[in-house]
Amino acid sequence: MDDDLLNLLAQLNMMCEFKEETPVLVLDDLNTDGIQMDLPSANYGCKHYRRRCKIRAPCCDEIFDCRHCHNEAKNDLEINPIDRHDIPRHEVKRVICSICDTEQNVQQNCINCGVCMGNYFCDKCNFFDDDVSKKQYHCDDCGICRTGGVEKFFHCSKCGCCYALSIKDTHRCVERAMHHNCAVCFEYLFDSTKNITVLPCGHTIHLECVHEMKHHYRYSCPVCSKSIGDMSNVWQKLDEEIASTPMPEMYKNKMVWILCNDCEETCEVQFHIIAYKCSGCNSYNTRRIQGAPASC
Numbered sequence: 001m002d003d004d005l006l007n008l009l010a011q012l013n014m015m016c017e018f019k020e021e022t023p024v025l026v027l028d029d030l031n032t033d034g035i036q037m038d039l040p041s042a043n044y045g046c047k048h049y050r051r052r053c054k055i056r057a058p059c060c061d062e063i064f065d066c067r068h069c070h071n072e073a074k075n076d077l078e079i080n081p082i083d084r085h086d087i088p089r090h091e092v093k094r095v096i097c098s099i100c101d102t103e104q105n106v107q108q109n110c111i112n113c114g115v116c117m118g119n120y121f122c123d124k125c126n127f128f129d130d131d132v133s134k135k136q137y138h139c140d141d142c143g144i145c146r147t148g149g150v151e152k153f154f155h156c157s158k159c160g161c162c163y164a165l166s167i168k169d170t171h172r173c174v175e176r177a178m179h180h181n182c183a184v185c186f187e188y189l190f191d192s193t194k195n196i197t198v199l200p201c202g203h204t205i206h207l208e209c210v211h212e213m214k215h216h217y218r219y220s221c222p223v224c225s226k227s228i229g230d231m232s233n234v235w236q237k238l239d240e241e242i243a244s245t246p247m248p249e250m251y252k253n254k255m256v257w258i259l260c261n262d263c264e265e266t267c268e269v270q271f272h273i274i275a276y277k278c279s280g281c282n283s284y285n286t287r288r289i290q291g292a293p294a295s296c
Helices: 003-015 067-074 207-215 232-243
Strands: 053-056 094-097 103-105 120-122 127-129 137-139 144-146 153-156 161-164 196-198 204-206 255-260 266-270 286-289
Touching: 196 207, 204 207
Parallel strands: none
Antiparallel strands: 053 094, 094 103, 120 127, 137 144, 153 161, 196 204, 255 266, 255 286
């Protein structure tokens, strides 16, 4: 790739405006490094949660600090692929108090020593966590606990997930938008512990994956190919580049058919080596197609 093209891509990268603060979802989050926990729970729990109990996995009858510890251990590359599995979180029935080692049914307070095993406790998810600053809440429609405060989120029945109130009237509904794998890293999104964003097209993706895409000059949804943000500055820059790059005489009258990924319209435009501009919405997020579209 020559230096001029690399410079152009770098300029376009800075011009792409992707608003990440509005559509971000905060899901079942983990502890943040450096957070100060209350002294009674500081020595208990794991890297994922601070709490005073462990769980007995119903799937393999083994004891773990939390479901994430189980899933990491049971999906390790050294484990036989046939034996790899995730814990069915709603089927956890037994917990072990970290203070007195008493095994018991799932409940917030130990039946033996009386200690509170988690300041936040959900008897539907069998979930304990001492860090209530996450503002955990249980969503009956999602069927799991989420973080960020119930007053800041709403459940979209068509998308099948909790979204930030700031996008309640503006997001584009996609049926079961969260019930699939991230199109970049292939991690299941619905109960992911990473921040997730809703693209203008309605598809969902990890926020860190969007940043990775931008780092590699990818500005379109990996599912439907629509632009992931306001590209007007980029299109203006491409206008300037095309105007300053005239085609040789033999190509000046060459016409090609294109499909616009943004407005989904087809049109015939003049051939150019840099990019093709949609005559309908002025987007350069287009692709060349063979011949004119079939008529009805």
